[in-house]
Amino acid sequence: MTQTKLESKAFSVLKDKIQLIKTNEGAIYLVGPIRLPVNLYGETVVFQWYCWLNCAEVTEDYERIIEKLSSVNLAEFQQSSVLVYGDFEQADDALIRMHSICHTGDIFGSKRCDCGFQLKQSMQMIVEHGTGALFYLANHEGRGIGLFSKAMAYVLQENGYDTVEANESLGFVDDSRNYGDAIQVLKALRVKPVTLITNNPKKLEALKNSGMHVSGRTSLWGDVSEFNERYLQTKIKRSGHLKDEETYPND
Numbered sequence: 001m002t003q004t005k006l007e008s009k010a011f012s013v014l015k016d017k018i019q020l021i022k023t024n025e026g027a028i029y030l031v032g033p034i035r036l037p038v039n040l041y042g043e044t045v046v047f048q049w050y051c052w053l054n055c056a057e058v059t060e061d062y063e064r065i066i067e068k069l070s071s072v073n074l075a076e077f078q079q080s081s082v083l084v085y086g087d088f089e090q091a092d093d094a095l096i097r098m099h100s101i102c103h104t105g106d107i108f109g110s111k112r113c114d115c116g117f118q119l120k121q122s123m124q125m126i127v128e129h130g131t132g133a134l135f136y137l138a139n140h141e142g143r144g145i146g147l148f149s150k151a152m153a154y155v156l157q158e159n160g161y162d163t164v165e166a167n168e169s170l171g172f173v174d175d176s177r178n179y180g181d182a183i184q185v186l187k188a189l190r191v192k193p194v195t196l197i198t199n200n201p202k203k204l205e206a207l208k209n210s211g212m213h214v215s216g217r218t219s220l221w222g223d224v225s226e227f228n229e230r231y232l233q234t235k236i237k238r239s240g241h242l243k244d245e246e247t248y249p250n251d
């Protein structure tokens, strides 16, 4: 593997923007904050963006880590990131969203699920609240089965399987998503209480079990259409999602 020598000037810029977070498996290297103006429903909103990399090697010699980047082909893997809004470290309460990547919903705007809607809506909720963070979890595609397997699952769904049945018949457990890394990053950015935007009790449990102070949950339903009604019903009936009567009138 070829390694390029990092320019000392570039390193002096980068070194103060990197944090090492030690984990059971190794390390998370967190880079940021980076100013990120975002087009949110036609308005420009400025978030602070952080991205992180999981690595087996644990070192505070960041020069070593940076020098490896050009040879490890990171584009073949996905990295997760977080958009932070407001005074995230100090504000009394902050809204948190743990968003699982959804190539079809977030990028293409697919109406087979409600992910794209939830992504934008939770960003908007965070901005309206004044402080918060949206974690975008890159290894969560298709509830952790990956994009190609998700395509297979969609083929099965077009032939009468529900979301859970499709994943299980491909040999996957229904939901293999892990929130450990995101929670570690959250703890590095904030120790004060958070309110979680979710309908999913597993996410709430994961956060509470981590020792993070969770002051509550706020739900997020919407964008129900003929295309995703069955998907949403399956979330409620099969995956234990909590339903709020006033915002989800069906069933």
Ligand SMILES: [Zn+2]
Binding pocket: 102, 104, 105, 106, 113, 114, 115, 116
């Ligand atoms: Zn989706």
